[in-house]
Amino acid sequence: MATLRRYDLDWLRVIAILAVYLHHVGMPFNGDDFHIMNTDSSKLLDDMMVFFEQFRLPLLFLISGTGTIFAFSKRTWIQFTKERAVRLLVPLFFGVLIIVPPQTYFEHINEYASYFEVYKNADFGINHLWFIENLFWISLAVIPLILFLKSSKSNRLLCFFEQITAKKFGVFFGVLPLILILISSKKYFPSDSKDILNLSSTFYYGFFFVMGILFASAEGTWIHLKQFRKLNAVLFIISTIVFYAYYFMPSEWISPYLTINQRWNLWYIVCCLVGWTFVTTLLGYAQIWFNKKSVLVQKLNEAIYPFYILHQTVLIVLAYYIIQFELNIPLKMLLLLVTSFPIIILIYRFLVYPFKITRVLFGMKKRV
Structure with missing residues (x-):
């Protein structure tokens, strides 16, 4: 399994990062505390974005988990650690020193x-x-797990995992440990910070990362994701209805009966339901829609990491000027979209892609 190229996962990686980009296009206009904020904000936009927040990053972490299995398949753990350092730490330090400062300014x-x-x-x-x-840190933390899964000692565990996912609601019940992890960790780490030391965030996204590893290691589970894709889609629709029903429910309807902590726990539950059912549904349908060899996805997959590194800086610089225009929010968003995307592509094509040093700095592999 881990030695085969999964073009559906390549497509999902591209889609996930483009979703992050589109989300950041809307951030200056949704009323949240972004780096650059428009004077006016859109409540409708915020109501839409809070929904997409529940699965864009979980999808990205899960796909990264599957990618970790592929990266490990031809390497020792020492070689894997070196590869992670080069492809993650080098762009991180370069980004902190060169890419992020314009955002701060x-x-x-x-x-x-x-x-x-x-x-x-x-x-x-x-x-x-x-x-x-x-x-980077999660990749290092899961090395013992990957070594175990690569050994024959994991056969019983993977067989058990495949047996669970073969059940009609087996994949769906994977949401239960996710809910438990989020609710229990939020008691001690209530912040929404994405800092690695904020364990409620790290454990939450880490769960999707580990599930990506398990999905990539248990060959039968991919068949089950495809087999139950329609059921998972129905569960996603139901979860979406429950999510928005709770989101729009007036607080005075439930505040007399539930404490604030209990209400937050309900919020965490509906968020987990939406995130998990969307990701598992998409993994099933992607096997039908996207798992075909494609030159286009190979090129996009190569470009998407530098695109991610560059995108927010370009957006913030342009947004600083665009929010000053006398335009409505949809036009400002459209202007930000149509100006930022080609600029990011041009920077990638002419300043990153052709040169060895910039390819290393942006975490790209050597040109073949």
């Missing part, structure tokens, strides 16, 4: 006399590159 532009004061004050941050940092 435009976010606090009135506090700086010049751009170079960002460096003079050592105002460095990780920003959107938190995903790369988390991916």
Whole structure:
């Protein structure tokens, strides 16, 4: 399983990162605390984005987990660690020093006399590159698990896992440990921070990462994801209805009966239901829609990592100027979309793709 190229996973990786990009296009306009904020905000946009937040990153972490199995398949654990360091830590340090500072400058532009004061004050941050940092540490943490799964000692576990997912609701019940992890960890780490030390976030996304590893290791589970895709789609639709029913429910309807902690726990449950059912549904349908050899997806898969590293900086710089225009929110979003996307592509094509040093700095493999 781990030695075969899965083009459906390549497509899902591209789709997941493009979804992150589109989400960030809307961030200046949804009323949340983003780096650059428009004066007016759209409640409708916020109501839509809070839904998509439940599965865009879980999908990305799960796909990264499956990719970890592929990366490990031809390497020892030492070689794997070196490969992760080169492809994750090098872009992370480069990003913190070069890619992220423009975000800091435009976010606090009135506090700086010049751009170079960002460096003079050592105002460095990780920003959107938190995903790369988390991916590195989680990848190292799961090395013992991967070594176990590669050994014959894991046969009984993988067989048991396949037997569970062969049941009609077997895949769906994977949401139960996810709910338990999120509710229990939120008691001690209530923050929404994506810092690696905020264990409620790390354990939550780590669960999807580990499930990606298990899915990639248990060959029969992929068959079950495809087999039960329609059922999982129905469960996703039901979860969506429950999610929005709770989201829009007036607080005075339930506040007399539930404590604030209990209400938050219900919120965590509906979020887990939407995230898990969407991801498992998409993994099933992707085997039908996307698992075909494609030159296009090979090129997109090569470009998508640099695209991710670049996208938020380009968006923030452009958004700083666009939000000052006398336009409505849909037009500003459209303008941000149609200007940022080609700029990111041009930077990639002419400054990143052709050169050995920039390919290394952006976590790309050598040109074949």
